[in-house]
Amino acid sequence: MNIRVATAVMLVSSVALAACQKKAPEELPPPPAATAAPATSTAAPLGATVGTQQHFVDAVGQSNTVVYFDTDRYNIDSEDSSKLQRQAQYFAQNPSVSFTVEGHADERGTREYNLALGERRANAAKNYLVSVGIPANRIRTVSYGKERPVALGSNESAWAQNRRAATVVIN
C-alpha cells in the first residue's frame, strides 16, 4: 500500500512538472494524495468508488480537473492539454464513467455573451478529450456563464480563476 502511494505521488509530480516547463504555474501543485495506479484497476487506494467525483480527483489531482482561459479566449494551450491528457487517461481507464465539462466566464462580461462563451470553453475542452479518444457520448457540457464564480474578488487574479472549464463526475 505504501509503495503504491509513493508511486502515485511520483506520477502526479511528473505530470505537474511537465506542465511547469511550458508555463509558470498559477498555483502550487496539490499536496500529494492517493491516486489510481494506472496499470492496475479502477479501485482508488483511499476507497472512493468509481463514478464519484472523489475517485476522479484522487486519481488525476484536483489541479488537473480544471483548465483556465485568457479573457474572451477558449483555446486549449499546452498546460491545458497536459491536464486534459491526464483526464483522458483516467476516463480511458474507467470506461463506465460519464462526466460533465462545465464552462465558466469571469464577471467582466455581459450575462448572455458569457453564457455563450462558457459553452464555447466547455466544448473546447470536450473536443480535446474526444480528439484523444474519449467517446463524445460520455461527455456532457454545460455553461454557467458568469453565474458560478469560484474566486469572489473583483480583480485580475479572481477573474483568471473564474475563466475555466471544470471537469466533474456527477453521480
Add this chain to the structure above:
Amino acid sequence: MKNALIATFALFATPLAAQDTEADLGQPLPEGGEVETIESEGLTGSVSFEGNLDDLGIAIPGFATDADVATPANSRGTAALGKELARVITADLRNNGLFKPTGPDALPQPSFAQISSPAWATWSNRGAEMLVHGYVRARSDNRLTVGCYLYDMALQSELVREGWVVQPADWRRAAHKCADLVYSRLTGESPFFDSRIAYIAETGPKDNRTKRLAIMDSDGANHRFVTTGRSTALTPRYSPDYSKLSYLSYVDGNPRIYVYDIGTGRQTLVTQNSNPTFAPRWSPDGRWILYSMAVNGNTDIYRVPATGGESRRLTDAAGVDIGGSYSPDGSRIVFESDRSGGQQCYVMNADGSNQRRISFSGGRCATPEWSPRGDQIAFTNASSFNIAVMTPSGGNVRTLTNGWQDEAPSWAPNGRIIQFFRTERNSGKTSLWQVDLTGQNLRELPTPVDASDPSWGPILP
C-alpha cells in the same frame, strides 16, 4: 437495507432532464383585468406654461368620491382610495424627474362637485401651474370608475380629461393611466407609466446566488416572484401582450429558454432540442420569438413562431451571434456578434439577410436594444461597462452612465427612459437603475431584494 439501496440508485438514475420542467414555478400569477376607457375628450386648449418642465408645479389633491364606500381596493372606503390614487400619481410624476408635483398630503381635499369645476381661488395662491383633479366611484358591478382631469391654472381651463373602469385589484393602473395622461399632455411624449417590468431577483452570497424570475409594475408595486429559486432563472422578456414570459432556466440542469403562459401557468421549451438556448426576444407584434442556440460551442440566432413550429436559423457566422432586438416596425434586427474578434453590434433584415456591422466607435458593443421610437439603439459598452445609445446606423454615440459595471439596457415603452442593472465591485450586489435618454435623472428603482436583467414591457393592453 437492500430496499434502501435500490431507492437510492433509482434517485440517482433518474436523469434531471426527465423531471418536471415546471418544478421551479411558484404560485400562478393573477391575470390582469381589462381597463375600459370612458369620457375621453380630445385635447382642448393649449398649455400656457413655457418654462422648463422640471420647474413645473403640479398640484395633485386627493381624488374625490360621491359616496364613501368600502371596496376590495381599499377597506377604508373610496375617499381613502382617492387619496391613494393621488399619491401614486404624485410619485410617478416626481420619480420621472420632469416635474415638481405636490401630493394630497400637503393639499386641501376638493369636493366631488369641484372636480369638474375647480375652486380656482383655492389653488391659485399655491404656486402650482397645473392642477390635477379626479374622482373615484364604486359601481354596482363591483368595479371602480376613476376620472382624471388636468387644468391649466393660468388659463383656468381644462387641458384634458379621461376616465377608466377597472377591477378593484387594478386600481393602481387607473392612477398610472392618469399620470400618463398628464405626462403626455404636458410633454407631447407617449405614455409609459401603465406598464410592467420583468426582472431577476437575486439573494445569497456571490458564489451561491439564488436567481428568481420576478415581475412588478413600472413603479415597483405589485411585486411577485414567478419562480421559487430552486433553479437559476435569467434574462426574462414579457410578450408584447403580457400573456407570456420567456426566460432562461436551469430547471432541467441545462440553460434553456422557456415560454411561460401566465393564463395557464404552464411553460414549454422555446424549441424541442437538446442544445442550450439563450437570449429570448419577442417581435413587436408578438408573432415571433428570437433565441440564440449553441451547437458544438458555436452560437447562432434563430427565429421561431411564438405559437410553436419550425425554427429558422438567421445567422451562420463562426463565433457567438446572440441576442437580437427588432426595430419597432419588425423589419430589421440589431444583434451582437464577435465574428470580427470582440463583441460588436450588427443589423440584419428580419429574414437574416444583409448583415452588417454598425458599431465602430471603439469598445465592445453588447446587448443592443432598439428603441420603441425607432431612432436610437441602446447598448452595453462591454469595454467600459456603461450604457450608451447610438443611431441605427451606429452614429452619434452617447454614453449615459458610469457605474463600475452597468449592463443590459431596456427601454421604457415611450423610448424616453432606459432601465439597466448595475453590479457593485467585489460584493457582486446588483440593482436596477433608470436614466433619461438625455443622460439626466439617473435613479435607482427600489426592489425588495437585489435585482438584475430588467425587461420593460410595452404599455399594458
